[in-house]
Amino acid sequence: MSLVPAVHLPDDLVGALGAQLRGVAAQQTAAQVERLIGQYRGGTSTQGPIVRDEADAAAYAAYRMPATYAAVRTALGELEERAGEWAPGSQLDLGGGTGAAVWAAADTWPDAKHEATVLDWSQPALALGRALAARAASDAVQAAAWTRAPLGADSAPDLPAADLVTVSYVLGELAAADRDRLVEAAAGAARAAVVVVEPGTPEGYARVLAARERLIAQGLTVLAPCPHDGACPVTGTDWCHFAARVTRSTLHRQVKGGTLPYEDEKFSYVAAARPAALPGATPAQHRIVRHPRIRKGQVLLDLCAPGSALTHPTVTKRTAALYRAARDADWGDAWPPKDQEPS
Template sequence: MQRTPDLRLRDALDAETAGVSSASLVVSVDRLIGRYRAGGAASAPILASAMDVLAYANYRMPATLAACRNVLWHSASRIGEVTSVVDLGGGTGAMAWAAAEEWPDASVTVLDQAGEAMALGRRLRSAEPGSVEFRTWQAGSPVPAADLVTISYVLSELRDADRSSIVLSAIRAATRGVVIVEPGTPDGHRRVLAARALLLEAGLRVVTPCPHQLACPIAAPDWCHFSARVERSAMHRRLKGGDLGHEDEKFSYVVAVVDGSTDLYAADGSRVIRHPMKRKGLVELQLCRPDGSAGRQIVTKKAGVAYRTARDVRWGDDWPADDRVNGG
């Protein structure tokens, strides 16, 4: 059986940590978390050493990969064929793993200024197929053109002006589309909304998760986010200080395409924006709709095909255009 990228990444991380004191990794993780919280949302953890980079990769990279895979899985059919990807601020390369899995023949370039992080990223990819290159890049420098430009878990590390600058750089470099992923927190959602506004102002067309080009209908204190299941390794559990063999990574995102670059735009349907609630004889869905509204949809057993579809639908999936079979 072919091993998934999640398991292959786990194997690669385990190989990197072989012989390394787990206590030292825990100390590094605790120090990095403390430094991040003390510095606020616009201060990135300072990866000052190879140990810091290894600790951070073990702590965060599996969850980041799970979120990025989920985003690309839900978006690839709307983006179309991709032959080149540039990942801005990609660090150890979680998005690169997801992109190489989704488009095996594409060339993927990770741009970052953290040399130790990129060195680890190269080693983790050393036994992997596909073309993934890590290149030194400073924020504000030109971004090479690519079909797809991605920015994952980077905006939270930047100040407002720098966030706008990197999004605009991605827009200028993308010939097909832009992908932006952030933590699934209220702040993460606000950063995604700000990036979404820049994408729309530049003339791009949002294709996921929003089924429309209108203002987001989800109002505070609620926020739009999704979830990806992460299977934890023994080291991951140790660094997280938890006993469960899994965790759920919450994330917010937006994907937009250059208008005219593809005819695979979003279908005339809705997006499931919460876990479906399943009870005997009915399924309750929370939907974002093409008309720019969001709300509850009840699908009962008498709906036939729609009910059977609703029993299988998951958080983040599309919902067909004829969703109002039982009223809305």
Template sequence: MFDLPNDILYSLDELSETYGLNRNGARAYSELSENYRNQNYRELDFSQAVAYAQGRMPATYGVIKYVLERFKNTGRNFSNVLDVGAGVGALKIALRDSKVSYEALEKSESMRKVFRKLNGDNSKIYSEDFRKFQAETSYHAVFASYFINEIKDKILALKKMFDLSEKYVFILEPGTPSGYKSILEAKKIAAELDWYPLMPCATQDCKLSGEDWCHFSIRLPRTKHHAKLKNAALPYEDEKFCYVIFSKKETGFFENNTVIKRPIKKSGHTIFDVCTSDGIRRVVRTDKASKKLQWGDQL
């Protein structure tokens, strides 16, 4: 459900073949990872952009699919979107079977080049730095995945996202303490601008405290090529992420009961850690229906 479509996997392989990255892709990927680990978000060269598409985009795509699916399940939708820091077009791929009109903003020339190779030439991609972007229009939704953590002027970028959107703002970040901190910053600015968090919880302040951070996880299959690039033995990877969707108009969207950890399944009962409007609670359920609930669901 969260895997990249086969034709994109095929294009990725072709790209590597054409540019000789099947031989030195692991090196380009390890340079890229090293930069991310050191929070060194310098301009990527073309081989690093291809390595990003192969090594990271399957996971960011999976997370985007997960978040879009949950949003869709609430009965909401949007008809056009600006994808800020679009990279190689993970959101574009995720939306390709929908009627949503899509525009991207991506400052890296190498990323834009790989975006076009994977998605064709039809998308509108603004090439400027988001901080200087002068929009021609506003959007129903503004979307940023794995972007806020990278940008220097986070507050300016966040305010601009809210400013450009008429209805929804989506922010997806790595499931790390630093990604979570960006989500908290976004929540603070949203509250100042009268925007409301819809998902994964509807509380303006976070109920977690101490060393804990709110995040979720999806399991993704690894292709042979992906495993080789990452020097990995397991046929799957777990991608941890944080996210928040804000709405301009809606408050009190649902009774807040978000399962914020992997449920602990025992014989005859399941233990859930749940975020409620009154704080974090541990809940034990014995009914059959609860057995199916997963991390991220509403109890």
């Protein structure tokens, strides 16, 4: 049994990637990927667009887009779980590149009629994103607007308002002051919610933590993953992150030089909302922050709890329903399951 939650890449996105990248030489793309790996996983800011030309855009789509989709889809799923009947009527995706977050939002709220706008400073990424979107089954993805806009130094973004603002895998491309300005601009543009996603590295977690503090300062309340708005209890050499499993395509395996049919994308995130816009939304009571450990007749959990604390309860067969839920629980899940939360 996998200990990492699986995310299904939509068939139309798989088909669109295959069609757009059919003529891309895997060996040539692999060289571009080596540079992307260093910048996405490195500990320093690139302070500029990672995707610089068509070759970079193709490499990004082959190497990063499936994993980015999986991480953002997981984060949006947690927002959707906590937000009740709310669904966004519009989405602004900052630094969205080829549009993984737009595809993820359309899959999270498939019945919602919403408009999507992608802002990015890389024209090649936007062009590829537009071409991929033309093959989407979702009207929201097909009709998305793709707009070039500076997000880095010497820019103070004047952003259009949207119900949902997504900021995924872009803060690492900015200097610290520009990150702060962009997060504050995102909060100002969000009518209802902001979701920030970064790589699940110590550096990515630090950027998410800083964004979380900015969002709270701007009047938003954290809905996920944290069960509180207090200080993060994960300190020292540890960092809060989660994982999602995504299936690799043939090209994906060739580009990455891997043999496994899947990869586990580790990521950090925060989803925050305006209380007035989502009055019924509440965070989980607790969040599972490590793989549950199953023993004979018991499950050991590591939880982030209200009050900025980490707790380590043991769930036993004495509480039959909770025990069954704990055996099925995954790293990153809310606890207890929503259908067992006290009313």
